[in-house]
Amino acid sequence: MRLLSLTARVKLGLLVAAIGIGIAAPYLFGSFIVGLLSLALIAGLFAMSIDLLAGYAGLVTLGQAGISATAAYGVGYMANKVGAGIPAQVLVGIAAGLVASAIFAAMAMRTGGVYFIMITLAQGMIVWGLSIRLYKITGAENGLTGIERPSAISEYWQYYYFVLAVVLVCSFLLFIAVRSPFGSSIKGIRESESRMRMLGYNPALQKVYVFMVSGFFASVAGILLVYLNGFISPFAAYISASAIGVLEAILGGIGTLIGPMIGAFIIVYIQNIVSTNLERWPTLLGLIFIVVILFARQGLVGAVSTGWHRWLERRERVGPGDSAGDVADRPGDLSLESSEPR
């Protein structure tokens, strides 16, 4: 009698290996690569927060960068204009991000599907527009600079470990969240709103909850990023930032937690290593977007998982727990539509 199925053991092994490499990374690579790894981890957390909405709740957002940028501006404002200490910076940052998510959620809660996408896109772009206009708070196009990390994590490798720890904790929290009754109820929203209403849930309220949870993790990502870069500018809220997060989630595999992280590593790698010699990054980004949407909506994790289960089935001795995939981790499909028009 085995304690864990083969699938679970393989997953666990890969996860331990990944964390091991993550811990060893500063000993293996130089400062540039370690900096990129920090960036990729933050991008991964951001993409996970999008996936909580897009993959689990079935609500694709194109305005998530508006929330993370609001949080980052909260930090930047306290650091640059008020001169407050680190705890106040972080608190104001998280609070700003949560207030933004609450407002966004209240506006979008009665919609779904494409309407939700349009509204969140407009919301994100309005944050971008406001960050250009409200120069007393945001420093307009120049943004806010000189945002310094606490001295204990000021070195690049120290900050890398800090980011790694925060991202791991957040991933663990998300892992628990999507397996909790809360996680099941938001998946219910994705599958059928009218049935959830029959069961006594209030879908609008559920959407606000999941939006707020997602906004919290997006805010954490935004704050990690602002301390990594030391500055924040309106571009952080621009549509491309949100769209890249969505792309990462889809590329890795929507409806899984590890997928968005893998997608983030791939995109950060392409953006910073492959395309340094290529002037036309947005074109490449757009083409990746189109190709992924046309041919790879299932994402990498989805494809690997399908292949793996097919391989398991073909083996002679199929354990009862092996062939059935983990229901909670079933890769979502972007094409999944709720039963209502919107």
Added chain:
Amino acid sequence: MAELVTEAIPREAVIRAQQRRRRLIYTAAGIVAFALLVWWILGKMSLRSFWLQSLNGLSFGAVLFFLASGFTLIFGLMRITNLAHGGFYLVGGYMGFSVMKWTGNFALALFAAALGITVVGLFTERILLRPIRGLEKPEVLLTIGLTFVLGDLSLAVWGGDPTPVPVPGFLQGPLRIGDFAYPRYRLFVLVCAIVVAIVLFYIERRTRLGAIVRAGVDDRETVAALGINIKAVFTGVFMFGAFLAGFAGVIGGGFLTLLPGQDFEILLFGLVVVILGGLGSLPGAVLGAVMVGLIDSFAKALVPELSFFTLFAPMALVLVLRPQGLLGKEE
């Protein structure tokens, strides 16, 4: 209809009376709010600048109408949310700029660019969107990717400097009526929009083509069953929407100037127009465009720092009170 199971089902007439009463209250509240707003604005600025800002807002609204009407038409019929509409606008404007530079003929520039974008629309609908037809979310995301490509390629071709589309001599300079002067070009844009709006309304309400499109909005399957080639209608409508976006780019480029990044900025305004007016509704596009144009113009004059927030607030209000938009159909 799930909620009806648990409650007693009210009579149709009662529901309709309730709806009528609610609509009356909202309309009245809207008119009062509008009157108060005008009164407040007139306290802040002279009558002359009030008219000036109104015309500025209406002419900007005219450009938004070209954009939003195509967008809303495509959505209404095909349920495709074409976020590449902003990209179509920008590339159309740049094409018009180039044709204008080569030939100096504004009408030619207008139609050449609009037809160029129509071809882009044909390519988009036939090659890119056809394989994922009916998958709403992938369709939307694909058009976002397309916008990145269009925006970046136009940056490569036309550069990053602000580029105004040159306008012909007879449209330059102000038109004077008494001691009131206003740029001729903006008035021309306004007249164009009114003409296009009338033509669109006529086509939608009075022609066989309009009847097919309206029927397609309500029930695509039945239309197809009646022997109408609905796929061809889809392609045609998509191309026509693209045509309007390209047209908007040239005409808007005449006074808004073309800039990299304007694809998403004009898309934002277009989205707010359809969210306010109601997605899929032509009268909604008119109402939304007028509202957004005026709001933007007066906000820029009165509260320049908050000019984006003034878009946000009415959008939030409409979404909370009437998620389907002011003139949108309830689903």
